[in-house]
Amino acid sequence: MEDRGFPSFSIIHLKQIRDAKQTDLACYQALVSSTVALKFLKQTYLPPAKITIHRYDSLRITDVPGIETGVLYPTEHPELIVFDMTFSQAKNLTVLPSVQKE
16 A cells, blocks of 8 residues: 555535435435545546446536537546545535425
8 A cells, every 4th residue: 555645635525415215315415525635546547438427316417508418428448546535624514404395
């Protein structure tokens, strides 16, 4: 295991828990601020691949201009870089209300 001494940095991420009954919805969402420290483990290359993006009511990534559902997108840089990540100083910035189907 190689340690390159990466500096720690702050991030904001989405913490989300899927609803047990309506699995296409989230029953809990929060924006969380954390400090992350990385330790480099390894780098390897993956075979070329294509991904398909699906539309979900609780994750509307397909609303972004230029992203379409059902289209095969080729990977640009098929590399896998594995890190050991340590999160610290986490705090909720906001907790979002449950997503309800209309």
